[in-house]
Amino acid sequence: MTKTSLLDQFDAPKEILEKTLGEALRGCEDGELYAEYVQSEGLAFDNGRLKAGNFSTEQGFGLRAVSGEISAYAHSGELSLAALKRAADAVSAVRSGHGGNYAAAPQGTNRRLYGDENPIGAPSFQEKVKLLEKIDAYARAKDSRVRQVSASLGANWQMVEILRADGRLARDVRPMVRINVSLVVGEGDRQETGSYGMGGRKGFGEFITQENWQYAVDEALRQALVNLEAVPAPAGTFDVVLGSGWPGVMLHEAVGHGLEGDFNRKKTSAFAGLMGEQVAAKGVTVVDDGTLPERRGSLTIDDEGTPSAYNVLIEDGKLVGYMQDRQNARLMGMQPTGNGRRQSYAHEPMPRMTNTYMLAGKTEPGEIITSLKDGIYAVSFGGGQVDITSGKFVFNCTEAYRIRNGEVAEPIKGANLIGNGPEAMKRITMIGNDMELDRGVGMCGKNGQGVPVGVGQPTLRMNAVTVGGTGA
16 A cells, blocks of 8 residues: 555545545444455465465455444445445435434544554565475475375455544554465375464464474374374264363354354344353353454454453353444443454444453363263364354364273264253363463354454363264
8 A cells, every 4th residue: 555544545535534424324323434455465385386376455445324223334445535425325225214323432442452564575475485395395204194285374464444423533453374284194095184273463473483384284294193093983972071272163153153242132042131141050251352462363443443352251151241243232232342343344344253262260181081981082173063043063073082981092083063052051060271272273254254263262071962973
């Protein structure tokens, strides 16, 4: 960009933009002009060669007008006063038959999670390609059973500005990087995969040191070799130990989405109407925290201009809060929580998670494992499906083991954990003291929109979980 502010791209004084916005939102209860600029770069290395390399820039704005439960939205990739006026005409229809007071602006903040540094520039493109070549060579030299190596680097730099009709302007800069390694190993006709990823809202720095990228390869290889030795998972009802960190994705899906404001306002969540009630075992405290420095889901402000916050959702097993954007908070008589998020300028905001995790307990992880005579130890998850209304879920384990007589035994493959989110939360009987966040790889989908998120949890024991498998 040649100008330091996105609003400068409209080639009109801020006063004119405010006047145009004010006319568009007259009689509305809320709304804003959301402007965005994004640079993205991605490199993918596969089968010993650079398979893809791309760089892109995108900018645009979205204009939203809100009256009651109704919202109108128009967007354009052209940052100009003419485009803004066309969008204003499009959203003005929401005012028909309505009249209300424009909501007060979000509380301001002097906090700033990130500087203006763009992570795409360093290291250089050539240095990134050389790094991917090193990853490929190192992985193939580690074990003769490695048949395929895939590695990728990705980065983006996002600037957003949010202008309200009352003149309040909020701005945020959001860097993001990610590195992934995926391996295929084989013996005879059998092949298995393993993967490891890491990233966050910072530069590549620590992630591309030799120690860290080699660790990523080693972990991907370890997981793949474990799966190469795995036997079919048993089917039945088992007590399950969930590992710390990434297994929190099950908490995110099975519980987190059900605590978003829109589902509860519309009473389509399994948690609707349960505020203040016991919805999980005692000792279970779940929070959504968008203020953690450099974490994938963290934001200085959300995409409506509300500062991100540390929000307690479940405290000692009781439901105490929902994640809210401005519209659903107003309709429910609650306060916005900094969870109004959107995929891009072409999308409306909605209640979304940031970094959602369960707080640690007091039990040593080893004690949780030794407490099981016969059970399942789920270390990592892949895909899953959740029904928000019923709370039912199915999650596939990408690394899991049988527990026999209090010890971790043979690895198993094909294990699926099946249950109901609210019920599963009540079956937690032991909580480890090892709360850990994921490695910075989470992505969340909702209503066709994807946003980066973080997950986490300590080691947990969950009793009487249905396990789907094909073994005995």
